[in-house]
Amino acid sequence: MVPTMRMWPVGLGWTCLSIARRSWSSVSSPPSPLPLRSRMLLFLVQHFHDIEAIVSWSSWLGNWTRQRKNVYYSYAQKQFGSNVAAAFYILNLKGGFRLAGQSDWVRPNAKGKFSLDFINFSDLSIEEVDASGTVINYMGLNNLVSQQKLRCLSLRGCPEVDDWFLSRLHIFKDSLEELDLSGCSRVSVGGLSALHHLRKLRKLDLSSLPRVQNPGLVRILLEEVLPHCHIMGVEYQEGLQSSGAETDIKATSGL
Amino acid sequence: MWKTWTGLAGAVQRVRASLHPIPYRLASTFLCAPHSARCFSTGRAACKDFIQELEQQLKAFRHKALTAMPGSDWSPQNTTAGLPPERADIVIVGGGVVGWSIAYWLKRKERVRDGVRVLVVEKDPTYSQASTVLSVGGIRQQFSLPENIHLSLASADFMRNINEHLGVLNEDPVDLQFTHSGYLFLASEKGAAVMEENYRTQRDAGAKVLLLSPTQLKEKFPWINTEGVKLASYGLENEGWFDPWSLLNAFRRKALSMGVYQCVGEVTGFRYSSHSMSTTDGDMVAFKRIKYVNVRMPNSLEVQPVECAIVVNAAGAQSGKVAQLAGIGSGPEDSLASVPVPVEPRKRYVYVLNCPDGPGLDTPFLIDYSGVYCRREGLGGNYIAGLSPEENEEPDSGDLEVNYGFFQENLWPLLARRLPAFECCKVTSAWAGYYDYNTFDQNGILGLHPLVNNMYIATGFSGHGLQQSPAVGRALAELILDGGFRTLDLSALGFERIFYKEPVLERNIV
Numbered sequence: 001m002v003p004t005m006r007m008w009p010v011g012l013g014w015t016c017l018s019i020a021r022r023s024w025s026s027v028s029s030p031p032s033p034l035p036l037r038s039r040m041l042l043f044l045v046q047h048f049h050d051i052e053a054i055v056s057w058s059s060w061l062g063n064w065t066r067q068r069k070n071v072y073y074s075y076a077q078k079q080f081g082s083n084v085a086a087a088f089y090i091l092n093l094k095g096g097f098r099l100a101g102q103s104d105w106v107r108p109n110a111k112g113k114f115s116l117d118f119i120n121f122s123d124l125s126i127e128e129v130d131a132s133g134t135v136i137n138y139m140g141l142n143n144l145v146s147q148q149k150l151r152c153l154s155l156r157g158c159p160e161v162d163d164w165f166l167s168r169l170h171i172f173k174d175s176l177e178e179l180d181l182s183g184c185s186r187v188s189v190g191g192l193s194a195l196h197h198l199r200k201l202r203k204l205d206l207s208s209l210p211r212v213q214n215p216g217l218v219r220i221l222l223e224e225v226l227p228h229c230h231i232m233g234v235e236y237q238e239g240l241q242s243s244g245a246e247t248d249i250k251a252t253s254g255l
Numbered sequence: 256m257w258k259t260w261t262g263l264a265g266a267v268q269r270v271r272a273s274l275h276p277i278p279y280r281l282a283s284t285f286l287c288a289p290h291s292a293r294c295f296s297t298g299r300a301a302c303k304d305f306i307q308e309l310e311q312q313l314k315a316f317r318h319k320a321l322t323a324m325p326g327s328d329w330s331p332q333n334t335t336a337g338l339p340p341e342r343a344d345i346v347i348v349g350g351g352v353v354g355w356s357i358a359y360w361l362k363r364k365e366r367v368r369d370g371v372r373v374l375v376v377e378k379d380p381t382y383s384q385a386s387t388v389l390s391v392g393g394i395r396q397q398f399s400l401p402e403n404i405h406l407s408l409a410s411a412d413f414m415r416n417i418n419e420h421l422g423v424l425n426e427d428p429v430d431l432q433f434t435h436s437g438y439l440f441l442a443s444e445k446g447a448a449v450m451e452e453n454y455r456t457q458r459d460a461g462a463k464v465l466l467l468s469p470t471q472l473k474e475k476f477p478w479i480n481t482e483g484v485k486l487a488s489y490g491l492e493n494e495g496w497f498d499p500w501s502l503l504n505a506f507r508r509k510a511l512s513m514g515v516y517q518c519v520g521e522v523t524g525f526r527y528s529s530h531s532m533s534t535t536d537g538d539m540v541a542f543k544r545i546k547y548v549n550v551r552m553p554n555s556l557e558v559q560p561v562e563c564a565i566v567v568n569a570a571g572a573q574s575g576k577v578a579q580l581a582g583i584g585s586g587p588e589d590s591l592a593s594v595p596v597p598v599e600p601r602k603r604y605v606y607v608l609n610c611p612d613g614p615g616l617d618t619p620f621l622i623d624y625s626g627v628y629c630r631r632e633g634l635g636g637n638y639i640a641g642l643s644p645e646e647n648e649e650p651d652s653g654d655l656e657v658n659y660g661f662f663q664e665n666l667w668p669l670l671a672r673r674l675p676a677f678e679c680c681k682v683t684s685a686w687a688g689y690y691d692y693n694t695f696d697q698n699g700i701l702g703l704h705p706l707v708n709n710m711y712i713a714t715g716f717s718g719h720g721l722q723q724s725p726a727v728g729r730a731l732a733e734l735i736l737d738g739g740f741r742t743l744d745l746s747a748l749g750f751e752r753i754f755y756k757e758p759v760l761e762r763n764i765v
Contacts, residue, residue: 042425045424045425049368052424055424056424063419138415163433163435164415164433164435166435167435167492167493167495168492170491170492188432189434189634190432190433190434190435190495191435192616193434193435193436193616193617194435194436194437196616196617197491214634217634218616218634221615221616221634222616224615224616225615225616225617
């Protein structure tokens with residue numbers, strides 16, 4: 001006899017009720033009880049099909065808006081060329097860039113508005129991109145493939161940058177010199193092992209990557225693979241077991 | 256409910272017995288105890304028993320009341336636990352990654368809620384011999400057949416967005432532990448021309464592959480001995496390895512949450528109806544239609560027939576045997592009915608090596624032209640290596656025992672020649688698994704069987720089933736629910752080629 005009611009086990013604590021968008025906490029975080037609102041919503045979702053449908057639609061809508069921000073700007077490409085399309089894309093994401101040969105950065109203002117002066121510089125390619133805190137993702141790189149002179153890329157705290165994004169960065173292997181990945185909660189060792197393509201990389205920032213279990217070891221292995229690169233934000237001892245055990249052994253052996 | 260009342264009556268009897276210890280035996284047949292030789296002092300022990308028994312009886316009463324409420328699976332007939340439903344629309348034989356992928360995609364493509372009732376039958380819930388979990392877990396697009404390349408690309412796309420596809424509300428996100436390290440194929444003089452052709456096919460199909468000369472290879476990977484290498488092919492994106500158990504569990508969890516039925520049992524037979532027609536030459540051809548799938552319960556002789564409309568054979572290494580149960584392969588000579596599904600289990604060994612001076616974080620999944628393969632595992636200097644044996648040296652596939660002599664004699668010399676650092680390596684562990692080996696042309700068989708009108712076959716991938724499973728699931732769901740392939744045209748992989756003896760060979764088999 002098959003049970004008629006589908007029972008869903010209650011998962012570990014997470015911050016917001018949405019389908020699999022919970023924060024990537026490290027392995028050893030203890031389960032915290034859900035706040036009352038989340039628990040009520042969970043009860044309703046488990047017992048009513050329509051509320052389950054509403055929650056899944058809202059999660060789908062979140063995905064859709066993220067994808068829309070990373071869509072391929074084909075009209076701008078056709079009308080103004082790939083450099084202007086890439087610049088437009090970055091400004092729409094609320095990031096900033098600096099063109100090759102120019103010294104000031106182009107950014108949107110606090111309200112998100114930006115001037116369209118960069119259209120006049122359609123022959124200059126982008127040298128530095130600051131996409132910190134934006135929702136740049138794997139599909140968005142379609143707009144940046146043409147920027148073969150990209151020297152610096154800052155992805156500080158980008159929630160959508162994951163291992164697949166890093167595996168695609170090989171398109172900048174002849175030009176990228178500085179890469180900032182700090183605070184990207186989805187990056188793990190699987191993606192960092194794809195960074196060996198970036199032969200020109202000189203500065204790599206790997207601070208606060210919660211999914212990397214042994215940051216010190218990863219730093220050593222990356223330095224072996226990229227000998228000219230300086231890796232910042234990670235100490236060699238990070239991720240090691242507590243060094244208190246070593247001092248105990250030394251104390252007992254001295255007796 | 257009547258059980259509850261007898262339970263209560265029993266409780267009343269016991270309460271009275273504890274109060275009247277001696278006359279209880281005389282009064283056991285009556286509900287009321289006779290008034291004779293009453294004990295006036297109950298004592299602390301009797302009092303405590305009374306309270307505890309009452310609590311237990313109340314708990315049992317509450318439990319019985321819950322089972323009587325709707326939503327519980329109590330039934331007055333004492334049926335065996337875990338029986339499959341008596342009727343299902345689609346029965347998938349085999350609970351590996353291909354079977355669960357098909358189940359997920361069927362549920363995803365149904366237009367109406369509970370439109371199709373899907374049942375997945377798996378004989379071993381521990382997956383101790385399943386090819387899925389014993390696989391090395393690699394995914395590559397470096398094939399020679401365009402269909403294979405497209406299947407792998409689509410599967411990589413699926414895995415990139417796996418949480419959108421397989422995320423379940425209020426559950427952990429799916430973590431495949433995908434390492435993006437790419438595959439590196441090495442070719443000798445003989446194979447260089449084939450590799451260049453394959454490179455063109457792969458590029459046309461959209462795979463990001465790079466060809467390297469021996470000098471470029473040595474510059475990029477100085478720890479490789481490039482002696483004898485004429486050309487190398489390196490995958491830049493969408494290639495690497497991942498955890499097959501996570502993928503299987505993700506498919507399973509999502510499919511179960513969408514309402515797929517799961518049954519632990521073994522398919523022992525099919526009941527089918529047969530309809531004979533004659534061809535223009537006068538030969539009789541028997542068309543079969545499966546009506547019931549007989550599922551035998553584990554450790555039991557009980558067989559439950561499941562009435563079904565469609566059967567999907569995704570049994571992996573055992574698909575040949577399952578197809579034989581439907582009568583495929585037994586028929587007059589030179590007829591379509593005599594062609595069996597040419598899938599048999601082939602044992603392959605996988606060895607875990609520890610090499611402290613081995614290659615580092617940029618190690619790709621290296622495949623040499625001699626057939627030996629090696630990849631990094633973790634960050635501690637461990638590597639996984641294997642070798643496909645020659646046709647005439649196939650190990651016996653009766654059990655999954657590992658032959659360490661094979662490593663010493665066949666694998667290690669080839670590995671140490673290509674990677675000199677492995678001359679001093681240690682075998683820390685090893686395991687063996689089955690390939691669902693397609694003896695005909697080592698490529699998957701996807702599609703309806705021409706003679707059994709409702710049996711779909713999705714097997715025979717010979718070592719690349721795991722990496723193609725998401726796309727294969729989608730293809731089969733389109734075949735079943737839409738009547739034909741919609742996104743990828745995989746008609747070249749149908750069963751007909753086996754009858755017509757037109758092999759669709761894959762030149763890059765590992």
